[in-house]
Amino acid sequence: MSTESADHNARGSAPWGQGPQGPPAERAEKAFTELHGHAPEGVWSAPGRVNLIGEHTDYNNGYVLPFALPHRTAVAAQRREDGLLTVASLGDDGQFQQAEPVRVADLRPGSPRGWAAYPAGVAWVLAAEGVPVTGADLVISGTVPTGAGLSSSHALECATALALLGLAGIDPDQPGGPGRPRIARWVQRCENEFVGAPTGLLDQTASLCCVRGHVLFLDVRSGESEQVPFDAEAAGLEVLVIDTRAKHALVESAYGDRRRGCEQAARLLGLPSLRELEPAGLAGALDRLPEPLRPLVRHVVTENQRVLSTVDKLRSGRLDEIGGELTASHASLRDDYQVSCLELDVAVEAALAAGALGARMVGGGFGGSAIALVRAGQRAEVERAVTAAYARHELTAPRLFVAVPSPGAGRD
Numbered sequence: 001m002s003t004e005s006a007d008h009n010a011r012g013s014a015p016w017g018q019g020p021q022g023p024p025a026e027r028a029e030k031a032f033t034e035l036h037g038h039a040p041e042g043v044w045s046a047p048g049r050v051n052l053i054g055e056h057t058d059y060n061n062g063y064v065l066p067f068a069l070p071h072r073t074a075v076a077a078q079r080r081e082d083g084l085l086t087v088a089s090l091g092d093d094g095q096f097q098q099a100e101p102v103r104v105a106d107l108r109p110g111s112p113r114g115w116a117a118y119p120a121g122v123a124w125v126l127a128a129e130g131v132p133v134t135g136a137d138l139v140i141s142g143t144v145p146t147g148a149g150l151s152s153s154h155a156l157e158c159a160t161a162l163a164l165l166g167l168a169g170i171d172p173d174q175p176g177g178p179g180r181p182r183i184a185r186w187v188q189r190c191e192n193e194f195v196g197a198p199t200g201l202l203d204q205t206a207s208l209c210c211v212r213g214h215v216l217f218l219d220v221r222s223g224e225s226e227q228v229p230f231d232a233e234a235a236g237l238e239v240l241v242i243d244t245r246a247k248h249a250l251v252e253s254a255y256g257d258r259r260r261g262c263e264q265a266a267r268l269l270g271l272p273s274l275r276e277l278e279p280a281g282l283a284g285a286l287d288r289l290p291e292p293l294r295p296l297v298r299h300v301v302t303e304n305q306r307v308l309s310t311v312d313k314l315r316s317g318r319l320d321e322i323g324g325e326l327t328a329s330h331a332s333l334r335d336d337y338q339v340s341c342l343e344l345d346v347a348v349e350a351a352l353a354a355g356a357l358g359a360r361m362v363g364g365g366f367g368g369s370a371i372a373l374v375r376a377g378q379r380a381e382v383e384r385a386v387t388a389a390y391a392r393h394e395l396t397a398p399r400l401f402v403a404v405p406s407p408g409a410g411r412d
Contacts, residue, residue: 025141044075045075049068049154055361058200059201074142075140077138077164099112133168158207235317255365255366282301295338299332302332326360
């Protein structure tokens, strides 16, 4: 899978969401034609995401507030009738990486492994759900940085899901179609059961359901959502993404330990999930739990409240007042949930010292990216400060770009 990114700064990079040779959809279509000798039946793409706030709350049935990035992963696809699934990925260097062809009927969790597990797992889930997956040729190109906590795997899975549904003649948005929330749960099943990553529902829902110029306020427990306007530019603000380049892997990390700890705490408290624990009952609940579980519970309950507070401010146009919520979220993730790392902490601290209104790590943690809410006129200063701080700590220079709420997945 491609790891190119669309840096948006003074270093003279590609336009928003484009790689060095054009938008992902165009590259995928051209690559498909080159590899297979004919044009694909169609091209579908899905974006990565930034979660403005609401981290590690999704698998606790809580609240999240993501928006889609302009960075996308595209899948050019052609239906086959022989049951074979072929997958190829176009790298930044123009070279193909091809997985071994596999029969859809032979797919099993854990096989294939590596990057090919993501599209293969989607085919496995769709077939299990009754979608007629008769085989397909897939060619992938993308601009979502991998390992950056910006949901590159879910962008690939969501684009693949829409492609396979499209090849089967199924429009998810038409009456009788599965609908995007249901597809998000299929993609979650792919991650959980086929790939082996215990992810929640945030990333795939964001990739499928976000719209331009808004953040998606999602209540995971009820499934209810609201598109909340988020026009940072009009408010003179920017959301600066800081890709620390410290790679994380949710399958191999302590992410699963945190999730299991939350589930254990909910059982001990006699609750279906930690979402049911109200702030007023937090202190009493913590007294009933073993010490190792208390910080996890405290983070989840307080993070849900931070999401609600942020949404309230955004609804009334007070974008410049949400910075404190972002910074408090990072402190909770660092101290209570303990999923931060040196690279993330350096990024957040340097951004705040340079005048950012708020900053926090995003994603599962243990690496990946941070965001900083900055006034447009101060962005260059914040970028310089973060880069200098990395140099002082002898860390690999971060990758920086401004995130603009962008459209969700669809056919190109």
